[in-house]
Amino acid sequence: MSGGKGVSGVGARLVRRERTMRELSGEDRAAGDPAKEAKQRIAIPLSRSSAVGAVVVTWNSVPWIEGLMALLSQASAEGFQKVVFVDTGSTDGTVALVRAKAAGSVQIIETGNVGYAAGLNVGIRAFGSDRPPFFLLLNPDITAEPGFLDRMLEEVVKHSADPIGIADPRILEPTVDGKWVVTNRRRRNLWGWPCPSQEAPGISWTEAAHGACSLIRREVIERIGLFDEDYFLYWEEIDYCLRARRAGFRVAGIDCISIRHHPGEVRDGKNAKSETGHYYFWRNQWLYAGKAYGPWLGALFVLVRLPIFLREGFRLVCEGDFHLFQRAVQGLLMGCLGQKGPAHVQSRLLVRQE
Template sequence: MENIFKLGIIVPTWNSEKDLKPLLESFQQLTCKHQIEKIVFVDSGSKDRTVDLLCEIQKIPQNILPIKVLQLDRDKGYAHALNQGIYTFNNYFPNYLLFSNPDVIYPRFFLDKILEEVKGYETLNIGIIGPRVLAPIGNGKWQEENLRPRNLWGIPQYRPKDQKVYFVHSTHGASLLVKKEVLEKIGFFDEDYFLYWDEHDFCTRARKAGFSIVIVNTISILHHPSEIRSESQNKSKIFLYYQYRNQFLFAKKNYGLISQCLFLCIRFLVFVRELINYILKKQWAYAKTMSLGFLRGLLNEKGISKLSF
């Protein structure tokens, strides 16, 4: 007899007005033999028309899309929004929860196919599943965001192109399909990160608890991260800041002293390479931002930062 799973979807939003329409359209055209119990949009105090659009979305008949909208008074971080969405299930978790960025477009058979492809791996205790993630490169073209996958230490990971499923240290935070047993065993997302590296922390804790993490190579999503890239494809300042600050937090939470030192030495080399690149291009604002994030990480800052940009 074929298993029919119960599913839930959680989507944090913050000034996501431009992203909601394509995401919602992709949700509406999903064909899924499994039961989607609820789609929870969690807004973190948006200043644009995101909340108005969410209120309109909530009027969609529940038999078409079972949508719930949760409005928070202010932005306390991506992990906080995810956790607030989890709480709406009142500890009665569906078999799987999909944590999705708002700036994602899903293919029609996404849920059915991604669950179908991991069949046969039950003995490996898969707890977190991710798809291939494609990002725009201009002229209407898309490219995989991580063509040469590396683990969190920066070491290249072998990925056979003809293999449907491959195992990784961590998967992309734009779309995480998480088995309920993972949440029951390791808890929720760590809100100390505020933004970025929280998914790596979550995946690392899951691996330590005995779960496997996989990418399904045969299904892709489209990710157009407006908060990370401008039209010129430059990384945003907020991305640079939290990426470099939170690597210190991640190391201290997940590694012993020797591993911390090794990990941070490798990350320091990455920092120096990128810093030199910005200096050579005379992009002083980016060089200053990443240096500030690196310094505050060194000083053990966590949570939301007071930033002037």
């Protein structure tokens, strides 16, 4: 009896797994109940008169797609001019799930693993010459209150005397002990100098908007162009905001609005760290320094930030993540040598219980 029960249990698990894979690949949709299928879909309201177009870059984002679709469906009373999903080489069924949930209300573009900056550019180009007044750029792993986009637009538009080119809400991210902390309102700038005090109610003038959620005015894109694809991953939004500020636009934090970002570094009470992430983060610091300040002042910028690198490296070594520290050192050295673009870093994901 026990042997039969074991075989039955294994068989049931295989059936469930096969059914899940069929659902992700879309094979079951044609044979399913149309009424039930329609109920499961999430229609995002679209309007040609909407002031906003949305771009979402995905990579193996299945756990977040349904929540993101629900968020987009309630973000604004006016909806979006268009919503573009750019998938950069997912292998977990992300594209099939977006198609299943979107009810035809989004445009899906599949690319290879071209990087985050290039993915954003692909999405923006998809609007052609019919660009909306604002672009909302999103990570898939965010949650927010209904109507958050309307509130952001209201705050940005009413500061017409001091035009805001790029804005972001307060970004809350989880720590391994379950707390949510604001990660994009720094007391000091990238050079270590104190940030200026708040100059308007509900607004903080900042160096850069957070890449998880940012609102960009069309005029910014028309004046300074698209994101720099040399970065591939990390620092591209900091570079973009610097270029916008130098072109005369303000970068603002909308402090009356908060969203939650669920980054891959912390999930389910575990600390998940990517070697690729450490490599690009520290490599691109050199890239940004050279582009922003030139060779000599750029070298000084990296030197000023060296204590941050040493502190992070010490923490990684103490926690037993020596291979991550090695990858960070490798990235810093390759940045010094001028490497840019994709680096073909062979990455593994370390998941460690805290």
